[in-house]
Amino acid sequence: MAETIFSQAQNRPLLGSYQRTPFTVTALGVGLVVTLQTPSATIVDEEGFESLADTSPVGSLSPSSALQARFQALVTQWKNNTLRVSSDLGEALMDWPYQQIIGLGPRAIPLILDELRREPNHWGWALQSITGENPVPEEAAGDLRAIAQAWLQWGRDQHLIG
């Protein structure tokens, strides 16, 4: 059953949908804090409300082409912004494009996992922020390749990637 989630800021329905999954998803965005626990619901950040309107059938986590394009643009922007000599990871994760990727919510999960499969990077924080999960064993701390493997295994266990 689908549930419509309303923006706290403007009391309007948010668009999109996500598939029933066994985990609880918490999404944080600008002016928006929503916890999704129902089998099917919708979430799109207010920033991309119009451009990311998703008309795919409820019950699918397949990202729309608009979402994929938006995601790739944000990834490129973030990577360009992290062409830096500072070792402060916190600063890089607070970078606006990275925060917007988190704001894309559950529909970005398969895209982030695909990105992780291509190249280990600091995507664990985004995945943890969106899902509330942390499948990374303590001994893998700081080891991006091991962290990527842990998240990819999590994605396979959740049937989000093949």
Add this chain to the structure above:
Amino acid sequence: MTLRAGLLAIFPGLVPTECEQTSSRDVSYNCIGFAAEPERLRWWQPIWIPSTYWPTEVPRVASVAAYEQAFATRGYARCASELLEVGVEKIALFVNGHGVPTHAARQLPDGSWTSKLGFEEDIRHDLRQLEGAAYGTVTLFMARARIAPL
């Protein structure tokens, strides 16, 4: 490999003829991990993010004292200077004007230094040529016995 041009704008003290790029860009480890534990490259930082490593017995504080403790877990002890000593491996910790550690470099057997530059590449350089607005100044030296290559 020669230095890319952009680095000279960030580190105006670098003398291109005395430095070289020694790796390609790699976001999976940072300068602290590269200095402390080159045999297992990780991202060392005292913040609560799973993609960072910090020795469990050391406070997660961005202070010189905490960084000194972190390096001590890998056998380093405070020493007086950057001077090359046979059989000794040294590291240097850079600190900004607020007393916050910003960077670490490791001495090579020939007396030159090697650094991982944030999310970017590794370089070989003269230690003091990295001092300036980006990393601040060197304030701590530590040393341990150099492990002979097999």
